[in-house]
Amino acid sequence: MVEEKKAEPSLRERKKRATRQRISNVATALFVERGFDEVTVAEVARAADVSAMTVFNYFPRKEDLFLDRIPEAVETFTEAVRHRGPAESPFTALRTLALQLLDEQHPLGGLHDDFTHFWQIVIDSPALSARAREAVEEVEEALARTFAETAPELPDPHLAAALTVAAYRSVYVTTARRLLAGERATAVADEYRARMEAAFDALEGVFGTA
Known part of the structure; x- marks a missing residue:
């Protein structure tokens, strides 16, 4: 690549x-x-x-x-895959991105005390909650297309995209729930990082790209 x-x-x-x-x-x-x-x-x-x-x-x-960051989310995750280094797997590139978003306390990283009010507004609105679920599907579909175009070694780009998004979402949502329950970002940061690392370890193990 x-x-x-x-x-x-x-x-x-x-x-x-x-x-x-x-x-x-x-x-x-x-x-x-x-x-x-x-x-x-x-x-x-x-x-x-x-x-x-x-x-x-x-x-x-x-x-x-x-939910104005939906286009940014699609572009950020797909561009990380598309512009990865020659020796990098798609999952290595996405792991690097995920940890960078964490370190920057970016909204797409999901780890900041100030994000809880945003999440509560989404939770309180059925329309916003439905749109957020659609956004996750949009990221998944875009990743599947990007995997198909740039990672011929992946036997099933759609499955790879679905598992990637599910893994990322699991870590993000679990952390969001803890912050909404009153925990501080600093208290969950190490576990967040460890769970994100474990998620990508699992993905690379499944698809043989480690």
Whole structure:
């Protein structure tokens, strides 16, 4: 696997990303203040000083205003596989990414005391909970395509993707539940890391890529 250098985004793309982030930030503030189900897209548009059509251009569904990292999750995990080193297995690349997200306290890593309020809002909204489950499926499908394209040594890329996502989700959700129950991130960090390492050890063992 040859590592490719990613092109820097254009000024137009940077402006679009900034607008998207601003709309999401405004929406999130409203959802936190009043509850997801109590805020309309029209209200988000007015608060962000854009049209409702502009909101939908960036976020096809209201749920995506709050779960705005779904595209980032798909890109982050697939790009880790696609741009891995020549001697790296897909699982080694994803392990490195998972531990990097943990060390950076990135939202996709799931280990920070401040994330609990976000998770509670998702839990309290059936619409958000359903969209979160769909997001997991989107990551799985994208990984399966990327495995098929870049890892011909894997006999079943769809199974590999399903097991990878299930393993990652298990570690993430278990940790999230502990934080929601009142434990501090620092108290569970070592176990989180150990469980993530064990998950990828198991994946590499199953698929013979260790």
